[in-house]
Amino acid sequence: MKSSNTNFFMRVWQGDITRLPVDAIVNAANPTLLGGGGVDGAIHQAAGPELKQYCAGLGGCETGQAKLTPGFNLAAQYLLHTVGPVWHGGNQGEAALLASCYRNSLLLADQEGIVSIAFPAISCGVYGYPPEQASDIAVASLYKALNDCLLNKQIWLVGFDQKQAQIWQYSLDRFREPA
Ligand code: ADP
Secondary structure (H helix, E strand, O other): OOOOOOOEEEEEEEOOHHHOOOOEEEEEEOOOOOOOOHHHHHHHHHHOHHHHHHHHOOOOOOEOOEEEEEOOOOOOOEEEEEEOOOOOOOOOOHHHHHHHHHHHHHHHHHHOOOOEEEEOOOOOOOOOOOHHHHHHHHHHHHHHHHOOOOOOEEEEEEEOOHHHHHHHHHHHHHOOOOO
16 A cells, blocks of 8 residues: 555545535635535535635636635635536546646645545536546545655545445445555
8 A cells, every 4th residue: 555654544425525524625616716516615605705705815726726725614624625627528638637636635735734634526516527437536646646645644535425425435445556
């Protein structure tokens, strides 16, 4: 498994990500960072209006990148806003961009001293990414990025519904870290 001397786990949790008392929740944001539907809407709703005010000063976020904000009214101290790719059929760099979302979010978390972190299924809602493919990419990208983390990590892969939770678990069970 992981070659450096930090400890980690990666587990699946089913439910509303805004309820999780982790250090940081990852938001599947859009490039404006000004809120939207789906998990983004739920996070803005739970964090309160200060989040939008704060995000307005960040100048947006490019696809595949991640930006940090406070969690405001959330139990989580931080939010990591990342912008997933819109699915266009798979030939427009979607897989690499999705992998970057997970990698950049995890490495930014590590830089900020964050240990526990919860990810939604980025791009698997309105952005239309096939969830089975996305889940495999996410798990592989996170395992790879864990090798570059300096701190311990507790990673929660959050499925809003049972189907997505099963998809996450299936990817985790099949994953073998590349040599
Ligand atoms: P995107 O635009 O990146 O596709 P969405 O928010 O539309 O983002 O969907 C991403 C995933 O987040 C989907 O699997 C959706 O079911 C899930 N989701 C929506 N609301 C929540 C929530 N409150 N907690 C956890 N996951 C959620």
